[in-house]
Amino acid sequence: METGQLVQQLAQHDGASDGSVLRSNVGRISITREASQSFFSALKNDLGFDHCSLISAVDNQTGFELVYHFSIVDVMGQMLEVHIDLPRDTPTVDSITHLWGGADWHEREAYDLMGIYFIGHPDLKRVLLPDGFAGHPLRKDYVYEIHEEEW
Amino acid sequence: MAEMWIHMGPQHPMTHGLWNLRIKVNGETITDAVPELGYLHRSVEKIGERRKYFMNTTLTDRLCYASAMTWTHCYCLAAEELMGVEAPLRAKYIRTVVLELQRIASHLMWLGAYLPDLGLITGFLYGMRDREMFLNLLEIPSGGRLLYNYVKIGGVKRDLPPGFEAKAERVMQTLERRLKEYENLYDNSKIFRMRNDGVGVYSASDAINWGITGPNLRSAGVPFDLRQADSYDAYPELDFEPVTNTAAGGGSDCFSRYRQRVDEMHQSMDLVRQALAKMPEGKVMADSVPLRASGEAFRRTEDSRGEALMYLVGDGSDRPYRWKIRSPMFTTVSAAPHFLKGYKVADVPAIMGSIDMCIGETDK
Amino acid sequence: MTSLYDWSYWFCEAWLVPLITPLLYFQEHIMPPFSNPAGDMARWMESDPGLNILAWTIAVNVALMIGFTNVIIVVYLERKIAGRIMDRRGPMLSLNSLKEIASDLAGYAPEYTWKTTTYAGIGILQNVADGIKFFCKEIIVPDKADRLLYTIGPVIFISSSILLLVMVPFSPRIAASSAPLGLLVVMAAFSIAPIGVLTTGWACNNKYTLIGGMRSAAQLMAYEIPLLLSMAGVFLVAGSYNPMDIVAQQQGMWNVVPQFLGFIVFIVCMLAEVERVPFDLPEAEAELVEGWTTEIGGLRLGLVFAAEYIRGFVGAMIATILFLGGWSGPFLPGEIWFLLKVYGILIFFIILRWTVPRIRTDQILLLGWKRLLPLSLINLALAILYVEVF
Numbered sequence: 001m002e003t004g005q006l007v008q009q010l011a012q013h014d015g016a017s018d019g020s021v022l023r024s025n026v027g028r029i030s031i032t033r034e035a036s037q038s039f040f041s042a043l044k045n046d047l048g049f050d051h052c053s054l055i056s057a058v059d060n061q062t063g064f065e066l067v068y069h070f071s072i073v074d075v076m077g078q079m080l081e082v083h084i085d086l087p088r089d090t091p092t093v094d095s096i097t098h099l100w101g102g103a104d105w106h107e108r109e110a111y112d113l114m115g116i117y118f119i120g121h122p123d124l125k126r127v128l129l130p131d132g133f134a135g136h137p138l139r140k141d142y143v144y145e146i147h148e149e150e151w
Numbered sequence: 152m153a154e155m156w157i158h159m160g161p162q163h164p165m166t167h168g169l170w171n172l173r174i175k176v177n178g179e180t181i182t183d184a185v186p187e188l189g190y191l192h193r194s195v196e197k198i199g200e201r202r203k204y205f206m207n208t209t210l211t212d213r214l215c216y217a218s219a220m221t222w223t224h225c226y227c228l229a230a231e232e233l234m235g236v237e238a239p240l241r242a243k244y245i246r247t248v249v250l251e252l253q254r255i256a257s258h259l260m261w262l263g264a265y266l267p268d269l270g271l272i273t274g275f276l277y278g279m280r281d282r283e284m285f286l287n288l289l290e291i292p293s294g295g296r297l298l299y300n301y302v303k304i305g306g307v308k309r310d311l312p313p314g315f316e317a318k319a320e321r322v323m324q325t326l327e328r329r330l331k332e333y334e335n336l337y338d339n340s341k342i343f344r345m346r347n348d349g350v351g352v353y354s355a356s357d358a359i360n361w362g363i364t365g366p367n368l369r370s371a372g373v374p375f376d377l378r379q380a381d382s383y384d385a386y387p388e389l390d391f392e393p394v395t396n397t398a399a400g401g402g403s404d405c406f407s408r409y410r411q412r413v414d415e416m417h418q419s420m421d422l423v424r425q426a427l428a429k430m431p432e433g434k435v436m437a438d439s440v441p442l443r444a445s446g447e448a449f450r451r452t453e454d455s456r457g458e459a460l461m462y463l464v465g466d467g468s469d470r471p472y473r474w475k476i477r478s479p480m481f482t483t484v485s486a487a488p489h490f491l492k493g494y495k496v497a498d499v500p501a502i503m504g505s506i507d508m509c510i511g512e513t514d515k
Numbered sequence: 516m517t518s519l520y521d522w523s524y525w526f527c528e529a530w531l532v533p534l535i536t537p538l539l540y541f542q543e544h545i546m547p548p549f550s551n552p553a554g555d556m557a558r559w560m561e562s563d564p565g566l567n568i569l570a571w572t573i574a575v576n577v578a579l580m581i582g583f584t585n586v587i588i589v590v591y592l593e594r595k596i597a598g599r600i601m602d603r604r605g606p607m608l609s610l611n612s613l614k615e616i617a618s619d620l621a622g623y624a625p626e627y628t629w630k631t632t633t634y635a636g637i638g639i640l641q642n643v644a645d646g647i648k649f650f651c652k653e654i655i656v657p658d659k660a661d662r663l664l665y666t667i668g669p670v671i672f673i674s675s676s677i678l679l680l681v682m683v684p685f686s687p688r689i690a691a692s693s694a695p696l697g698l699l700v701v702m703a704a705f706s707i708a709p710i711g712v713l714t715t716g717w718a719c720n721n722k723y724t725l726i727g728g729m730r731s732a733a734q735l736m737a738y739e740i741p742l743l744l745s746m747a748g749v750f751l752v753a754g755s756y757n758p759m760d761i762v763a764q765q766q767g768m769w770n771v772v773p774q775f776l777g778f779i780v781f782i783v784c785m786l787a788e789v790e791r792v793p794f795d796l797p798e799a800e801a802e803l804v805e806g807w808t809t810e811i812g813g814l815r816l817g818l819v820f821a822a823e824y825i826r827g828f829v830g831a832m833i834a835t836i837l838f839l840g841g842w843s844g845p846f847l848p849g850e851i852w853f854l855l856k857v858y859g860i861l862i863f864f865i866i867l868r869w870t871v872p873r874i875r876t877d878q879i880l881l882l883g884w885k886r887l888l889p890l891s892l893i894n895l896a897l898a899i900l901y902v903e904v905f
Contacts, residue, residue, distance in 0.1 A: 025381065050359050053451065056462050056475035067462065067475075069449065073359050073373060077380030081449070102362020105485035113196075128189040128514060138197055157722055179726075179876065270792055270873030276601040342793055342872050496726070497796060497875040 003027045003078070006047070010080075013039055018083070025076060030083040033093045039082075044099045048072055049080060052100035055107060057114035059140045064091045064116060086116065095121040113138040154182060159499060161190055167264055168510025170484075172499070179495045184488040188481075191514035199474040204230050204444065205304055207471070212298040214476065215512035218257035218455040220249055220289070222512070223302045225452040228383055229461040230304045232448035234441050240385075241433035242306035247385040247426045249289065249301065251419040252319070255326070256285040257455035258412045258419075261507045265409070266337075268500035269346050274337075281329055284322045291315060305437035316427045323420045330413065337409075347406035351502035353490045354402040361486035364479050365457025367506055370396045370411035371403035377453035389425050394418050405505040412507070442469045456480055456507050478512040519577060519689050524570040531569065532560050575681050578691035582680035585854070586824050587642050592858070593824075593865045595638060600869045608644055609636025649817030657720055657810055664718035669815050672711030676822035678704050679829040684758055686842040686849040697757045698750075698833065702743060705788065708826070709735045716807040727806030730796055730876050734787060737883035742784035744891035745777040748898035749837045762841035769840040773901060777894040778838045780887050782860075785830040787879065789823065792868040796876050831860040 001009075007019040007027040015035030020028050031039050043049045053069040068082040084093060095118035097104050107118045108127040115136035118124060126133060135142055160171040169190040175183040195214065199207045211226040212219040224246060231237065238246070263278020286296040292311050293301035301308050337343050353363075355371040368375060376393035378386045396411045398404035444465040451460040457479025464473040483506050491502060536557040543554035559565040591606075598605025615634040656662055682701050684690030694700060709732050716728015749770055753761040761770075771778045787794040808819055835841055835856040842849030874882070 051364070052362055053458065054460050054462065054475065054477040056473070058464055058473045058475075067447075069460065069462070069477075073368075073375045075374075075380055077377070079381070079451075100362065101360045101486065102482050105481060109481075126189075128192045130189065137194065155722065266872065270795070271869075271871065273597075273601050273869045276603065280602055336870070340871065342874055345878055346872060346875060495875060495877060 006078070006080070010039075013042065015039070022081065026079045026081065028081040028083070030085070033084050033086060036084055037094045037096075040096050040099055043070060043080070049078075050100075052096070052103045052106070053079070055103060055110055057110040057116050057138070059114060059138065061140055063088045064114065066093060066110070066116065091115060092117045092119055094119050097121055112136070115139065157496070167504065167508045168513075170508075170510050170513070172503070174491070174496070174499065176496055179497070181491055181494055181496060181499070184491045186484050186487060188484070188510070188514055191510050193515065195515045196474050196476060200471055203442070203469045204234075204471060205440075205442075207474070208303060209300055212300060213511065214478070214515065215454070215456070215480075215509045216297055217260050217509050217511075218253055219298050220253040220302060221257075221452065221454045222459065223299070224250060225450060225454065225459045225461050227302050227304045228450035228452060229448055229463045230444070232450055233446060233463050233465050234304070234444045236305050236437050236440050238306045238437055239434045240431050241310075242435045242437075243384040244426050244430040245292070245307050245311055245435060246302060247389070248311075248319075248423055248430075249292065249307075250384075251423045251426070252285055252289055254455045255416050255419045256282050256289065258416050259285065261412060262333075265504040265507075268504040269343070271343075277329070277333065281326055284325060288315075288319055288322055291318070303436070305440040306435050308436075310435045319423060319427065323423065326416070327420065330416065334413070344406065346501055347409060347505075348399070348404060350405045350494060350498050351490050351505060352398060352400070352402050352404045353486075357489070358403065358486075361489065362482035363457070363486055364482075365454065366411045366415060367403065367408060367457065367483060369393060370398075370407040372397040372401070377451060377458055381451060383450070383452060385426055385429075388429065389422055391418060391422060391425075405501050408505045408507075443467060444469075451477070454479060454512075456509065456512070457483065459512075476512075476515055478515065480506075480508055480510075480513040484508065484513060517688065518693075519574045519691055520570060523574040523577065524566065526573060527566055527569045531573075532566065536561060575691050578681045578685075578689065579677070581685065581689065582825070582828070585857075586821065586828050589828055589858075589861055590642055590824055591639060592862070593868075594641065596862065596865050597869050600866065606638035606641035607635035608641045609639050611636035612640070646817065649814050652813040652816075654813035654815055655810075660720045660810070661718040664714050665810075668711045668713075668715030668718055669811060669819055670711070671714065672708050673818045673822045675704050675707040675711070676825045676829075680825060683829055683832045683836070685832075686853055687759060689850060690759075693757065693759060695755070695757055697759075698746070698761075698836070699756045701829070701833065702746070705826070705829070706735075706739055712807050715811070719807075719810040721810055724807050724809050727809070731790065731807060734790070734794065734796070734876065734879050734883070737880050738784045738787040738887070741780050741883065741887040741891040742788060744888070744895055745774075745780040745784065746833075746837060748774050748777045748891075748894050751895070751898045751902055758836045758841065761836060762843060765840045766843060769838065771838040774838065774894060774898060776890060776897070778834075780891045780894060781834055781838065783887060784883075785834060786864065786867070787883065789827040789830050791827060791864060793871045793874050794879055796873055796879065827861065827864065828857070831857045831864070834860055 003021050003025060007021060007029060010016055010027070010029050011019040013031070013035065015032040016029055016039065018028075018030040022028050049070040049072055051071045051073050053071055054067075056067040056069075058065040058067060064086040066084040066086065068084070069079060070082070071077060071079045086093060091114075093116065095103070095107055097107065097118075098120070104122070105127055107121055108124060110116045111118060111124050112126040112128055113136060125131065129137070154175055154177045156173050156175050158171060158173055161169050171187040171190070173185045173187065174181050195210050199210055202210070207226060208223050211223045214222045259278050259282040263275045263282065266272075266274025266278070289299065290296050292307075292309055292315070293299040295301070353361075353371065355368070355373045358368050358371050359373065364375070364377075372395050374393040374395050379391070379393055394411065394414045396403075396407040396414065398407040445467040447462070447464045449460060449462040451458055453459075458477070459479060460477035462473075462475040462477075463471050466472040487503065487506070491499065494502065539553045539557035539560075542550055543557070544550070560569065595605040612634045656665055679701055681691040682694075682697070682704065684693065712731045712735075713728045716724045716731070719725075749761060750756060752770070752774070753764045755761070808816060811819060832853075835853060839856045839860075842853040844852035
């Protein structure tokens, strides 16, 4: 269906807000994290968004923001961008691995580099950094430890 | 014999790049697999937050070094969307030509790396010999053979010199002759078919669920090509259809992935000819590219290996606030344990080679 | 001089013994109680059994040297042909390059001109360079490996392979041994090698070598039977195991014509026995690094590589004797014909190695048990029919 219609239909969902059309085939919407599970189930099962492209985590200094990109695998290439805002001290959200298998490692990377915890993820470990690494580097308050004498 | 864990990597002749694959074997059959990445993690996203927008093109080249032009191009498209700049038409056509030549070179590199995994070391030299021709072609406008720094925000760096079309045509005719010879050598070889048919099979619906895109998805019969679905540059004005292949028995196996990439090489040559014929005159760089940008933007392109997506967030300064890269191989490697189970240890190089891994983009 | 043994007997009697015995007699009386054995040795060398043993030693050594020289030529040929198939030239180190090496060592700057390089040759010294490299590397025994078996395994493999070189004749004249059960003993020695492979693979305390060793043993076992059955067809028609008799019986028509099926089966099984591509999964680089030889280094590894090439060479020799008429041919002497045929088969092996990918282990075993075994049985049946009818 057309992007404007899609965004309007999604905006009627519980907890959705801020819907807009970015490009001719890309829509954008924000939802709250409590409504995320039902929203994503509706996306996959009712509207046919079967490809989870990307899960990005952004560190706005007052809180975190998760940006999901979904798309439909057909010739129209319809895409949707979903924003979820998270508070700074409890950055947790429900995992969508049971809906899209491809979200598995994207959530692990968001945990690894930004520290967002996904509830219900089968195996939430670090994926890019070594297992014993301390801290989440992509946060804005991550301090590099430069040891002058080691070089 | 009991089940045991075998490490393939990080130092191993098979691994295309630096990563570790732990497989659990029962005799010769694989029962579980755990890929371990991160050996090549260079924190490109964090470094990109410290550099200005136009300085990040040197970082993107090095993301996947086998197919460098496509990654810089994806970043430049995202940055142009953020800044509200549009490249002139001639620059779009030049970008298309150069991207398709890069795609052919990347697929030839894949061919040169895949055949030694099966045991045929001669294939490595044939693939590299043909890739040399394309690297020489790409050296003409950009000056580099592996890392180009050619596509810039707002256009390309230099115009194509006169005589480029004749050279490209000669190179492509040579490649077509050689591809016919390789088809005889590989497709009709019973041993090659025995190693590839029915190995590493996944169905189309599984592939879409796991997030596999690009040639790996089209080799399962799904006609999804981002150059057509989410068109950019000069692709809306070119005439082509997505190429698909299917394994006998549905889904995608190693042989259909091999055929897919060879067919894509033919399609790319066709696209290069079309684009060179239709190229308009004009400038190659936009008039003014701003230094500062604010807002959010993303763009996705059809990389040689799948869907590459770059998401940029700007806060009004001349450096990105957040830069996120989607690498197609990251998702495919995460799905690899699913289509490794049940096959033999000797199939691991064939399967992992056929999905065309490049660790540079996987580890960012 | 009708045979190598006769020639070496003559050589000992006419040249070797008359030169050594005076020295020994001279030493006999220098210090009487202790130096008497010198005289005993001289008298033994002049006697009949002593001459016999000396002649055999020299005959075997000459045959061994001929075999080794041929094997080195085969290694050189393989690298050059592999290079040409891959659109490159192969090794170029030869006597011409010694000039450059010498000036480099002496400290002179290299002389570069605008022409193409002038110090390349045809590459005959490359094998010497590789041999020197193997000499110079250290033999490291892994910490938890079984020291005894780790030493014995390669010894079994190498010694059984070198033994083959003296048991197969090059022609009626150059034959170090002509036992009546000739080729049967050769095949028995051929089959000792899997013991060495398994032993080494297990003794290295390494998962990869263990898997490589087991794969190798399974493959070699599976292909022994069709190999011997296809040879049985020839033995049946010739009526003996002796290579001389088999070649003599092929005077009218080479065995490849009536027993073409047997020839094909033999060639495929021989490729699997010597573990060349397409059957070289036990030492596949892509997965197992080097298979069962991963932990072996230094001269031991050099001799193992040489033993693999020796087995290939001996396999081609046996194929020539059995199927291609051995040393029979119109104008040239028998040895030249023999070597031409052997090198023909080897060049086919080499081209096959660099043109074809490798087969997976379970597919190899499928091929061996389900396809080649019935074919060799059919060949044997046809041979029996042939013997009964004619």
